[in-house]
Amino acid sequence: MINVTKPFLPPLEEYEYYIKGIWKREWLTNNGPLVNELELRLKDYLDVPHLFFVSNGTIALQLAIKVLGLKGEIITTPFSFVATTSSIVWEGCIPVFVDIDPATLNIDPALIEAAITSNTTAILATHVYGNPCDVDAIQVIADKYNLKVIYDGAHAFGTNYKSKSVFSYGDLNTLSFHATKLFHTTEGGAIITHDASVAKEIAHMRNFGYDGPEHFYGLGINGKNSEFHAAMGLCNLKYVSEILLRRKEQSERYNTKLLSLKVSKPVIKLHIEYNYSYYPIIFESEQALVKAVEALHGVYVYPRRYFYPSLETLNYVPQQKVSISSDHSKRVLCLPLYHDLSLEEIDMICRALLRSQNY
Ligand SMILES: *Cc1c(COP(=O)(O)O)cnc(C)c1O
Numbered sequence: 001m002i003n004v005t006k007p008f009l010p011p012l013e014e015y016e017y018y019i020k021g022i023w024k025r026e027w028l029t030n031n032g033p034l035v036n037e038l039e040l041r042l043k044d045y046l047d048v049p050h051l052f053f054v055s056n057g058t059i060a061l062q063l064a065i066k067v068l069g070l071k072g073e074i075i076t077t078p079f080s081f082v083a084t085t086s087s088i089v090w091e092g093c094i095p096v097f098v099d100i101d102p103a104t105l106n107i108d109p110a111l112i113e114a115a116i117t118s119n120t121t122a123i124l125a126t127h128v129y130g131n132p133c134d135v136d137a138i139q140v141i142a143d144k145y146n147l148k149v150i151y152d153g154a155h156a157f158g159t160n161y162k163s164k165s166v167f168s169y170g171d172l173n174t175l176s177f178h179a180t181k182l183f184h185t186t187e188g189g190a191i192i193t194h195d196a197s198v199a200k201e202i203a204h205m206r207n208f209g210y211d212g213p214e215h216f217y218g219l220g221i222n223g224k225n226s227e228f229h230a231a232m233g234l235c236n237l238k239y240v241s242e243i244l245l246r247r248k249e250q251s252e253r254y255n256t257k258l259l260s261l262k263v264s265k266p267v268i269k270l271h272i273e274y275n276y277s278y279y280p281i282i283f284e285s286e287q288a289l290v291k292a293v294e295a296l297h298g299v300y301v302y303p304r305r306y307f308y309p310s311l312e313t314l315n316y317v318p319q320q321k322v323s324i325s326s327d328h329s330k331r332v333l334c335l336p337l338y339h340d341l342s343l344e345e346i347d348m349i350c351r352a353l354l355r356s357q358n359y
Contacts (some may be wrong), residue, residue, distance in 0.1 A: 002345060004304040006338040007179040008243060010235035018231035027227060031207070034230035038185075041237055046165045048173075048192045050199035052206055053230065054223040057154045057176025057189035061087035063223055064150045064172040064191055065124075067201045072119035075147075077107040078311040078325040080126040084152045085311045088124065096120070097312050099322040103267040105129070105280075105332070108324075109137035116141075122148040127156040127166060129306075129334075130182075130277035131266055135161060135169040150174065153192075157183045158244050158275035167192045177233060182247070182277045183240050185233035188225050243339050247276035253343050254279050254335060257350035261357060262288070278306065279335045286330040288357070293333065295356030301349050306334045 018034060027033065035053055043051045054060050061083060065074070074088045078097040088095040098115050101108040107125045123142060125133045133151065142149045151169065154176035159166045167173040177188035193199050201218075204211055209220025263281040268274050283289040289305075296303055310329040312320045335349060 002301045002336050002341070002349070004302060004306075004334055004336050005180045006340070007184060008236060008239065008339045010232075010239065014235045014238075015231060018234060019228070022227050022231065029224060029226040031224070032227040032230070034227045034234060035225060038230040038233045038237075041234065042190065045237065045240075046167055046192070048165060048167050048194070050193045050196065050202075052191050052199075052202050052223075053185075053225050053233070054189050054191060054206055055225050056187050057152075057174060057178060058083040058087060059221075059223045060174035060176070060189040060191040061124075061150075061152060062091055063202060063205055063221075064174050065091040065093065065122075066219075067198060067205060068122065068148045068150070068171065070121045070148065072121050073117060074122045074124050075107075075112055075115050075120060076124045077126050077128070078320075078322045079105055079128060079307055079329060080152060080311065081154065081307060082311065082314070083154075084124065084126050085314060085317060089316055093121075094119075095311075095317050097317075097320045097322045097325070099324045100128075100328065101134075102324050102328060104131055104134075104269070105266050105328060106131065106133040107138075109134045109141060112138070112141050113145075116145055116147075120145065120147060122150060124150045124152065126152040126154070127159065129266060129280055130155040130157075130159045130275040131268055132156065132159060132161045132166045132169075132272055134269075135166070139169070148172075154178075154181065154189075155277045156275065157181065157277070158240065159277075160273040162271045163273075168194075171195070172198070177229075182243060182275060183233075183236060185225070185229040185236070188229045188233065239339075244275060246339055247337060250337055250341055250343070250346060251276045251279055253346045254350065257347060258353065261350075261353055276337070279337045280306070280332050281335060282328065283331045283333065289331055289333055292353055292356045295352050296349065299348065299352045301336060301352065303333050303335050305329075305332065308332070 149170035206223035211217035
């Protein structure tokens, strides 16, 4: 059986090394030494000034909206994982969907201005499949209308834009380190800021608002993560460069083998060093997609429809029409891609796909 993804696991001895340290120190959570070490290593790897390791990518999004004090309407993309939209609603704001660019499947900056009202406070956009949004165009609009910019970077670990980490752009960046992501800590996430005063707020907010053992700085929640999760992250970080290279090789194999398949792929624009975190293909029709999925199931291959359905269909958001997202979400399929998927397995998947198209 081949699933769309498979979590990377480091050699057990390497994890055990860290676990023994936890037993020795008897320090399990609350900003322990492994959490600190992971944060330092990640800041270094991503070349960002302030990074907080939190419980998951959804808490990171909620903290981002909360720490900026956002109210009213937040412009966002309907083509993302549900957490991007649910976090906006959870924080008492209204998601205003702007349709996507059919070439990249990211929010279309050309449509943002028309959606801005006197109640708009921010733009929350996702770097879909790790392919960066048009961060330059988005920043121009944000500056013109005095809006904050948050990027949901759950897919974007390892992607660079103009020779810098994609997390260098926008006011806040959120990451997910869930087991299915390219770099993971089992469960986990992070929030990145370039502003020291925002960093100070996040540090308190993540820990119930505590400012010393008997004093509260302000409102907070429990967004902390544990030494065990940090240990997994420290082990996995060692292998990230290898995983990135491998995914490039695997994606190129798909490209070569699928040349004659009647599908298109999201466009990766100039100045982008892509992380190959997913391998999405866009069919000509939903019918063609369903046929391909059936053929793959026939050979025990389980791709996933990321992202389906489009988020304007959620029953807790105001009704809005976003036809490109709605249409593309019905036709896009992510093929299996993970560290130890072999080139032979990829060839087998490609043969099944090509057969499904011919008969
Ligand atoms: C995975 C994901 C999240 C949520 O992250 P969790 O760590 O699972 O909470 C948010 N946004 C996107 C785009 C994701 O893919």
